[in-house]
Amino acid sequence: MALHPPASPTEAAASSGRLASVLAGPFLSVVVPAYNEEARIGRTLEKTVEYLDAQPYSWDMIVVSDGSSDQTDSMVEAFASTHPNVRLISYKPNQGKGNAVRVGMLAATGERVLFMDADMATPPEEAAKVLDHLEKGADVVIGSRPLKESELEVRQPFHREAFGRMSNTLVQLVGVRGIKDTQCGFKLFTQNASRQIFSRCKFKGFSFDMEVLMIARDLGLKIEEVAIRWSDQEGSKVVLWRDAPKVLSDLFRMRFMGKARRLALRDDANLSGG
Ligand SMILES: Nc1nc2c(ncn2[C@@H]2O[C@H](COP(=O)(O)OP(=O)(O)O)[C@@H](O)[C@H]2O)c(=O)[nH]1
Ligand SMILES: [Mg+2]
Numbered sequence: 646m647a648l649h650p651p652a653s654p655t656e657a658a659a660s661s662g663r664l665a666s667v668l669a670g671p672f673l674s675v676v677v678p679a680y681n682e683e684a685r686i687g688r689t690l691e692k693t694v695e696y697l698d699a700q701p702y703s704w705d706m707i708v709v710s711d712g713s714s715d716q717t718d719s720m721v722e723a724f725a726s727t728h729p730n731v732r733l734i735s736y737k738p739n740q741g742k743g744n745a746v747r748v749g750m751l752a753a754t755g756e757r758v759l760f761m762d763a764d765m766a767t768p769p770e771e772a773a774k775v776l777d778h779l780e781k782g783a784d785v786v787i788g789s790r791p792l793k794e795s796e797l798e799v800r801q802p803f804h805r806e807a808f809g810r811m812s813n814t815l816v817q818l819v820g821v822r823g824i825k826d827t828q829c830g831f832k833l834f835t836q837n838a839s840r841q842i843f844s845r846c847k848f849k850g851f852s853f854d855m856e857v858l859m860i861a862r863d864l865g866l867k868i869e870e871v872a873i874r875w876s877d878q879e880g881s882k883v884v885l886w887r888d889a890p891k892v893l894s895d896l897f898r899m900r901f902m903g904k905a906r907r908l909a910l911r912d913d914a915n916l917s918g919g
Contacts, residue, residue, distance in 0.1 A: 672702035674755025678745035682763040683716040689765045690724045696769040705730040709749040712739030743853025750843040758839045762830035764878035771873045775833040784838040784866035788831030794872035801877045819900045821858040852895035
């Protein structure tokens with residue numbers, strides 16, 4: 646492995662070529678959680694693959710269908726049949742975004758692993774930005790919307806943005822201090838950080854983002870928050886009155902369970918392999 650952090654993703658990709666032959670994984674794995682995404686996943690696959698194909702590094706993509714009951718699975722399977730580095734993991738029943746992301750992250754063999762939402766609220770080109778920060782020495786790089794430099798092309802509806810800001814104040818108090826946006830669906834990890842974190846994640850719903858960051862902090866990993874482009878998409882699966890109370894009660898549970906229990910490995914954790 647390189648002793649000095651590579652200067653650019655391209656350089657990193659070159660050195661990862663050597664590493665990849667040892668690990669047999671690509672430079673970048675992209676994980677996309679998908680729950681009933683037939684209306685949005687097609688375009689996301691097209692655009693993301695178009696972007697990744699133009700990059701100098703090797704990559705693969707895993708779509709995790711979390712108990713979808715629409716055409717998501719057959720659409721991803723049809724796409725994967727003509728794109729060998731795209732694959733579908735599917736299970737039933739629906740368990741929540743956190744579970745889908747965890748399953749995908751632990752299956753991913755890339756030297757760096759990115760998860761992104763199925764609706765491309767953050768476009769795949771932003772990968773370059775977060776990769777860059779990882780090369781500079783971070784273990785976890787998270788996309789962020791409320792930073793001054795963030796480009797919010799289409800903002801979230803008022804009630805979502807207001808809830809986001811409110812819950813962030815709470816998160817600052819009970820959870821992960823110093824992070825402005827815990828919930829953005831665009832986060833990049835080194836393979837090692839991803840494995841260390843996701844083998845410990847126990848929350849299955851939308852609160853998993855906070856758990857990921859708390860565990861990363863507990864492990865002493867370096868988290869960096871980076872302004873990204875965000876364009877809110879129609880068709881959100883989040884129902885605020887249903888999901889918000891759960892997210893908040895989970896936040897308190899994960900805070901008060903204490904570091905030792907947060908860091909306990911899951912029973913099914915496999916730290917060494919995929
Ligand atoms: N696996 C899983 N993913 C979900 C669920 N609900 C939403 N998602 C995924 O989470 C991502 C973000 O969801 P979205 O509805 O766009 O949320 P929003 O943009 O925060 O309003 C998308 O990739 C969804 O497919 C769920 O219950 N299970
Ligand atoms: Mg969305």
